[in-house]
Amino acid sequence: MRGPLAPPQVPLSVSRAESFQDLVQDSAERLERRWPQLSAVDFAVLEVPGPAAPGDPDGWDGESVPLGRFIAARGDTPDRIVIYRRPVEIRAKTRDERALLVHEVVVEQVAELLGLAPELVDPRYGQD
Template sequence: MDSSAPRSPADQPRLRRHRDRHGRGLRGPLAPPQVPISLTRSELFDDYVRESVERLERRWPQLVDVEFAVQEVPAPGEEEDGEEGGVPLGRLVPADQGRKSRIVIYRRPVEIRAKSRDDRAALVHEILIEQVADLLGLSPDAIDPRYDEE
């Protein structure tokens, strides 16, 4: 047999095609990255804190010098500080020797208490109002007049 002769399709080695199941194309993301559904729970929580801090900073410019942070859960020694022996939702760390004041929000305890996104955002804002009120020595109503409104 002459090796230069064209081969019939039956004589050619079978090339394996890599296809996805059912030939529908590769799977893509469920939603584009800029859509809120594609954010993780912690990223969404960070957004709640960021939006609330921005609202408070517009009304209280002195908060620019305060650090805001999110932690998953309180450290073991911080649990005693919780109201009525429970787990705290936030904490104020006063300024100390060259360090700025710091307000910490604990993500997991907040998520456990508030099931919906709207409730979570409202609870984050309420916690921040209470911590800012403690920092500035004012009542929560003075920080945000809509504090007790539901």
């Protein structure tokens, strides 16, 4: 008889993409407790950065691969912070390294959004 190896609520059944999304969400929630205005920000995960669209000054220029990106609100679209999963996973080998790098990238993007230094956004930034 074949069936699932583990029930859905057990971490074994969580995909790498879902696990990564959880890391981003955990980081966002941690920062939101300190910066309540982040509740209006859309935090998203994309596999890789795409090329810049014509006329988009915020797009990826094809040079170094970014780990994340802040996209300012436009019209009805809220501020958005995007974390790129594959570039982060390539740079971090273990789950702990990945969690730390995700948090650092989220802090850096939030700092850009708020116009502050990353150390002011999260006093523990860069200490781990």
